[in-house]
Amino acid sequence: MTLSQVSPDDIRSAFSQAMSDMYRQEVPQYGDLLELVANINQTTLDSDPALAARLDAQNETSRLGVERHGAIRVGTADELSTLRRVFALMGMYPVSYYDLSEAGVPVHSTAFRPIDKSSLQRNPFRVFTSLLRLELIEDAALRRQAASILAERDIFTPGARELIELGERQGGFARDQAERFVTEILETFRWHRDATVDHDTYHALHAAHRLVADVVCFRGPHINHLTPRTLDIDAAQAAMPDYGITPKAVIEGPPRRQWPILLRQTSFKALEESVRFADSDGGTHTARFGEIEQRGVALTPKGRARYDELLAQSRQAPAAADNLAHQRQLGEVFAAFPDDAATLRREALAYFRYQLSDSGRERLAGGESAPASLDDAVGTGWIDATPITYEDFLPVSAAGIFQSNLGDTQQQAHASESRSESNQSAFELALGRPVHDEFELYGRLQQDSLERVQQQLGIED
Numbered sequence: 081m082t083l084s085q086v087s088p089d090d091i092r093s094a095f096s097q098a099m100s101d102m103y104r105q106e107v108p109q110y111g112d113l114l115e116l117v118a119n120i121n122q123t124t125l126d127s128d129p130a131l132a133a134r135l136d137a138q139n140e141t142s143r144l145g146v147e148r149h150g151a152i153r154v155g156t157a158d159e160l161s162t163l164r165r166v167f168a169l170m171g172m173y174p175v176s177y178y179d180l181s182e183a184g185v186p187v188h189s190t191a192f193r194p195i196d197k198s199s200l201q202r203n204p205f206r207v208f209t210s211l212l213r214l215e216l217i218e219d220a221a222l223r224r225q226a227a228s229i230l231a232e233r234d235i236f237t238p239g240a241r242e243l244i245e246l247g248e249r250q251g252g253f254a255r256d257q258a259e260r261f262v263t264e265i266l267e268t269f270r271w272h273r274d275a276t277v278d279h280d281t282y283h284a285l286h287a288a289h290r291l292v293a294d295v296v297c298f299r300g301p302h303i304n305h306l307t308p309r310t311l312d313i314d315a316a317q318a319a320m321p322d323y324g325i326t327p328k329a330v331i332e333g334p335p336r337r338q339w340p341i342l343l344r345q346t347s348f349k350a351l352e353e354s355v356r357f358a359d360s361d362g363g364t365h366t367a368r369f370g371e372i373e374q375r376g377v378a379l380t381p382k383g384r385a386r387y388d389e390l391l392a393q394s395r396q397a398p399a400a401a402d403n404l405a406h407q408r409q410l411g412e413v414f415a416a417f418p419d420d421a422a423t424l425r426r427e428a429l430a431y432f433r434y435q436l437s438d439s440g441r442e443r444l445a446g447g448e449s450a451p452a453s454l455d456d457a458v459g460t461g462w463i464d465a466t467p468i469t470y471e472d473f474l475p476v477s478a479a480g481i482f483q484s485n486l487g488d489t490q491q492q493a494h495a496s497e498s499r500s501e502s503n504q505s506a507f508e509l510a511l512g513r514p515v516h517d518e519f520e521l522y523g524r525l526q527q528d529s530l531e532r533v534q535q536q537l538g539i540e541d
C-alpha cells in the first residue's frame with residue numbers, strides 16, 4: 081500500500097455499510113432488527129456500567145454500532161477463490177473450516193474476516209461463506225446439470241473483475257478506485273428475483289436439497305442474512321415479537337452467563353419471496369432470513385474441548401419445547417464451566433488481552449516495581465486482563481441456523497462441535513490457500529499483549 085491508497089480497513093467499512101444499506105432496502109424487517117438491537121444495546125449499557133467499562137477496555141464500544149456478519153453460498157471453486165481475492169482487498173482473510181455436511185447440509189464453509197488487532201477494532205465485518213458440495217447430489221444426471229448451469233454464470237461484473245486485477249497489481253486502491261470497487265462488488269451480493277432456470281429445473285434441484293436450488297438457480301450468491309451484535313440476546317429474543325418478528329424456537333450456543341463465552345445466536349424465519357423462472361412461470365423461493373448474535377470470550381483449545389463436551393452432554397436430554405426450558409437445561413449442564421474471569425484465565429480456558437492498568441502506570445511512574453509473576457501482577461492490579469472477543473462461528477449453531485431456515489420438517493442437527501479434517505483439504509484446494517487457524521490467531525493476540533506489557537514493566541516471564 082502506498083500513501084495515496086485507501087486502507088483496506090476503510091474499504092471494508094464502506095463495503096459493510098453499503099451492504100447494510102442494500103439489505104435494508106431488500107428486506108425491510110432487517111431495519112426493524114437493527115432498531116431493536118440498538119435499543120437493547122443502549123438499555124444494557126445504561127443499566128450495566130461494569131459491562132460498559134469492560135467493553136471500553138476491550139476497545140469495543142465504538143465498533144458495536146457497525147458490527148455485522150453476513151452469509152453467502154457459492155457453487156464453484158472459481159467463485160470461492162475469486163471471493164477470497166475480493167475479500168483480501170478489504171483486509172478479510174479465511175479463518176477456520178466448517179463442515180456442515182455432518183449435519184446434513186451439503187456445504188462446507190469458512191468465514192472471511194479481519195485478523196489483526198487494529199483492523200478488528202475498526203470494523204470486524206465477517207462473511208460466512210459456504211461452498212456447495214455438488215458431489216453430495218445423488219442423482220448423477222442432476223449433478224451434471226447443476227454443474228453445467230453453474231459453469232455458465234459469472235457472479236462478478238466485468239468491472240469487478242478488472243478492479244480485482246488492478247487492486248492486486250497495485251497492492252491496493254486509490255480513493256476513486258476503492259469507491260468503484262465497492263459499487264461493483266455489491267452487485268455480486270444483490271438479490272435477483274429472476275431465476276436463471278425454468279420451473280421444472282428449480283423443482284428438481286429443490287427436491288435434491290433446498291440449498292442446491294438456492295445456490296444453482298440464481299445469478300449470484302445473494303446475501304442471505306446480515307447479523308447485528310447484541311449485548312443481551314435473551315432480551316432481544318424476548319423483544320422480537322414487539323417488533324413484529326417471530327424468532328426461532330431456541331437460542332443456539334452456550335447459555336447466558338456472567339462472563340459470556342463464544343457465540344449465542346437466534347434467527348427469524350426465512351421470507352417467502354416471489355420469483356420468476358426462465359420460462360416466465362412465477363413461484364416463490366425462501367432464502368433470506370434475519371439473525372441476531374451475542375459474542376463472548378474466545379476459548380482456548382482446552383476451553384473449547386470443555387464446551388464441546390458439555391454441549392454434547394446437554395444434547396443427550398430430550399429437546400426442550402421452548403427457549404426458557406432449553407436455557408434452563410443448558411444452564412444446569414454448563415454450571416460445570418467456570419464463570420468468573422479469574423478462573424477462566426488461571427485455568428487457561430479463555431484468551432485474555434493484557435494491558436498495564438492506570439494504577440500500574442502510576443505506580444511505575446512513582447518508581448515502584450511490579451511483581452515478577454504475571455498472576456501476581458494481575459492479582460495486585462498492575463495489569464488488567466480483559467477477555468478477547470470470539471470473532472468466529474460454531475458449526476453446531478451454524479447447522480441449527482441453516483436447519484431452522486430449511487423449515488421445521490427437516491431434521492435437527494446433531495453434529496459435534498469438533499473439527500473434521502476429512503474435507504478440509506478439498507475446500508482449501510477450491511479456495512486456493514489454507515484457512516487460518518483461529519486458535520493461532522487468538523493465541524497471537526494474547527501473546528503480543530503479554531509481551532508488550534512485560535516489556536513496559538521490565539518483567540522477564
Ligand code: OOG
Nearest residue numbers: 151208473477478481482
Ligand atoms: C449460513 C449459516 C451460518 C451463522 O451465523 O452461524 C451462519 C447460511 O445460512 O448461509 O451464518
Ligand code: NI
Nearest residue numbers: 151208307371
Ligand atoms: Ni449467521
